[in-house]
Amino acid sequence: MTLLEAERISVDLGGRTVVNQVSLRAAAGQLLALIGPNGAGKTTLLAALAGLRRFRGSVRWQGRPLATLGRRERARVLAYLPQGHIAHWPLTVRRLVELGRLPHLAPWRTPVAADRLAVEEAMQRTDIAELAERPFDTLSGGERARVMLARVLAVEAPLVLADEPVAALDPYHQLRVMELLRDYADSGAALVVVLHDLTLAARFCDELLLLREGALVARGPADEVLSAVHLAEAYRVTALRGEHEDQRYVLPWRRLAAEESGEV
Amino acid sequence: MSRVVDADVRRGRRVIVVLAVLATGLTLAGLLLGPLPLSPWQVLTGLIGGDERLALIMLEIRLPRVVLGWMVGASLGLSGAALQGLLRNPLAEPGILGVSASAGLGAVLALYFGLAQVSAWALPLCALGGALLATASLAVLATRDPNSLGLILAGLAVSSLAVALTSLALNLAPNPLALSEMVLWLLGSLRDRGLNDVALAAPFMAAGWVLLLSAGRGLDALTLGEEAARSLGIGLGSLRAQVISGTALAVGAATAVTGAIGFVGLIAPHLLRPWLGHQPGRLLLPSALAGAVLLMAADLLVRLVPTRQELMLGVVTALIGAPFFLHLLLRGRRTLS
Numbered sequence: 174m175t176l177l178e179a180e181r182i183s184v185d186l187g188g189r190t191v192v193n194q195v196s197l198r199a200a201a202g203q204l205l206a207l208i209g210p211n212g213a214g215k216t217t218l219l220a221a222l223a224g225l226r227r228f229r230g231s232v233r234w235q236g237r238p239l240a241t242l243g244r245r246e247r248a249r250v251l252a253y254l255p256q257g258h259i260a261h262w263p264l265t266v267r268r269l270v271e272l273g274r275l276p277h278l279a280p281w282r283t284p285v286a287a288d289r290l291a292v293e294e295a296m297q298r299t300d301i302a303e304l305a306e307r308p309f310d311t312l313s314g315g316e317r318a319r320v321m322l323a324r325v326l327a328v329e330a331p332l333v334l335a336d337e338p339v340a341a342l343d344p345y346h347q348l349r350v351m352e353l354l355r356d357y358a359d360s361g362a363a364l365v366v367v368l369h370d371l372t373l374a375a376r377f378c379d380e381l382l383l384l385r386e387g388a389l390v391a392r393g394p395a396d397e398v399l400s401a402v403h404l405a406e407a408y409r410v411t412a413l414r415g416e417h418e419d420q421r422y423v424l425p426w427r428r429l430a431a432e433e434s435g436e437v
Numbered sequence: 438m439s440r441v442v443d444a445d446v447r448r449g450r451r452v453i454v455v456l457a458v459l460a461t462g463l464t465l466a467g468l469l470l471g472p473l474p475l476s477p478w479q480v481l482t483g484l485i486g487g488d489e490r491l492a493l494i495m496l497e498i499r500l501p502r503v504v505l506g507w508m509v510g511a512s513l514g515l516s517g518a519a520l521q522g523l524l525r526n527p528l529a530e531p532g533i534l535g536v537s538a539s540a541g542l543g544a545v546l547a548l549y550f551g552l553a554q555v556s557a558w559a560l561p562l563c564a565l566g567g568a569l570l571a572t573a574s575l576a577v578l579a580t581r582d583p584n585s586l587g588l589i590l591a592g593l594a595v596s597s598l599a600v601a602l603t604s605l606a607l608n609l610a611p612n613p614l615a616l617s618e619m620v621l622w623l624l625g626s627l628r629d630r631g632l633n634d635v636a637l638a639a640p641f642m643a644a645g646w647v648l649l650l651s652a653g654r655g656l657d658a659l660t661l662g663e664e665a666a667r668s669l670g671i672g673l674g675s676l677r678a679q680v681i682s683g684t685a686l687a688v689g690a691a692t693a694v695t696g697a698i699g700f701v702g703l704i705a706p707h708l709l710r711p712w713l714g715h716q717p718g719r720l721l722l723p724s725a726l727a728g729a730v731l732l733m734a735a736d737l738l739v740r741l742v743p744t745r746q747e748l749m750l751g752v753v754t755a756l757i758g759a760p761f762f763l764h765l766l767l768r769g770r771r772t773l774s
Binding site: 245265 | 714
């Protein structure tokens with residue numbers, strides 16, 4: 174069942190087209206990776222899908238234009254993890270994760286058992302239960318990233334858009350978070366995740382979308398998208414590849430000189 | 438785990454109870470103490486209008502002063518907490534940012550152009566307009582340049598302009614009372630206000646309180662930044678409008694009757710954070726109570742300290758508040774960014 178359907182999305186920023194005619198669809202149970210070099214338009218595309226940028230084209234949620242959903246309804250359907258892990262006040266971890274329940278709370282009502290359960294579960298899954306009473310400003314970068322992910326999971330939305338959820342994490346927690354995102358998708362949700370690690374994208378995601386200069390260069394399973402030609406064109410690198418335990422890995426190895434990359 | 442949350446909530450309730458007890462104590466002190474020693478019985482007789490002379494003292498002098506202390510203090514504390522939440526900056530405050538001064542300017546202009554004689558509502562409405570203009574322009578400036586320095590400089594510009602224009606208006610006024618009026622609008626006082634002042638300010642303040650208190654959830658979400666807040670279903674435009682108009686109503690009405698009183702809105706939320714944490718929504722109501730306590734305590738100080746002339750309330754709050762502000766600035770070099 175297709176949950177999210179985006180058609181020919183374009184975003185202009187400061188007179189420049191940053192995202193150009195990108196279409197994608199995400200079905201229940203799918204984990205999609207949005208990959209591409211810096212400045213390719215991944216973050217802008219994700220924010221447009223979340224309804225946070227003006228765009229041309231259409232975004233549909235289960236066939237309905239996303240813009241026709243009410244603000245709160247949309248917030249229950251779609252959870253968005255921005256880059257940067259911002260908390261302007263040093264709230265405790267638990268209080269921050271609780272903010273994920275805001276779309277579910279009626280005005281003036283306090284959280285009910287279901288809300289608390291969602292918060293506890295989100296903290297367990299992201300390995301931050303023991304940090305619950307710590308103020309945010311005392312946490313390491315990796316801990317902050319997991320807190321923000323827990324905040325997004327606490328929404329319990331069927332569609333999650335996450336911008337670089339593993340960027341600040343150590344290898345252990347990168348794997349842990351990817352497993353968690355995979356599980357979340359397997360439970361029936363659709364996820365679109367911006368990733369820089371090509372191996373993680375190849376191993377855990379159903380489909381990869383490669384962006385370059387705002388346009389979709391390739392879309393499909395990892396084998397096709399991470400071809401030598403694509404890597405050279407989009408990333409200007411060559412990569413080592415291999416297989417281990419029936420899974421592919423791709424390891425960027427060497428930069429291409431400027432004249433090589435254009436016409437490989 | 439839920440026990441931890443409960444402990445948190447219980448601590449919040451305890452703080453509110455302590456503040457309510459303090460406020461009640463200060464209310465009683467405000468009613469019982471004065472240049473003319475009155476017994477509790479005489480105070481009560483005066484309040485219910487049993488004796489004409491006692492009623493004059495209680496209903497014309499002491500009661501309005503205490504009630505205004507509550508209302509103005511609560512308005513300032515609440516606006517300070519809400520502005521800090523909206524601008525995500527612990528240095529935001531209606532006094533420092535020039536909102537109070539702009540409201541004072543509105544009031545002075547209403548007097549200068551004779552509008553105040555046309556209708557009793559003219560003065561509070563003009564004060565409110567001044568506060569609205571100041572808060573809205575600050576919100577625009579602070580959104581464009583979100584760091585502390587930018588905000589403080591914008592506030593400095595707004596308040597300097599308002600003070601200069603207020604001084605100009607009073608300077609040019611032919612009225613010999615202008616000088617004492619100037620002192621009031623620039624420094625603020627609860628002295629010689631009547632129950633009619635209370636009645637004039639109350640509806641505006643109440644409307645402002647409702648707007649500010651109901652902004653809690655949105656301000657909480659804003660902790661995560663504007664995009665995350667929007668993704669959580671918060672309408673940023675309406676949240677901004679709510680806090681700006683709420684602040685304008687509360688501070689505008691407060692300034693219209695008591696002049697500009699600074700720093701209460703800065704200090705109140707800061708005093709509470711060690712106990713209640715930093716969540717903006719949870720600080721709103723306690724900050725209102727703390728503001729009332731602070732203002733009534735300062736007013737009691739003004740009344741009881743024997744000086745040749747009664748101190749202006751705004752002077753006392755500034756004497757306490759300005760060093761506090763400086764302390765925050767110095768500490769902020771490390772923590773505010």
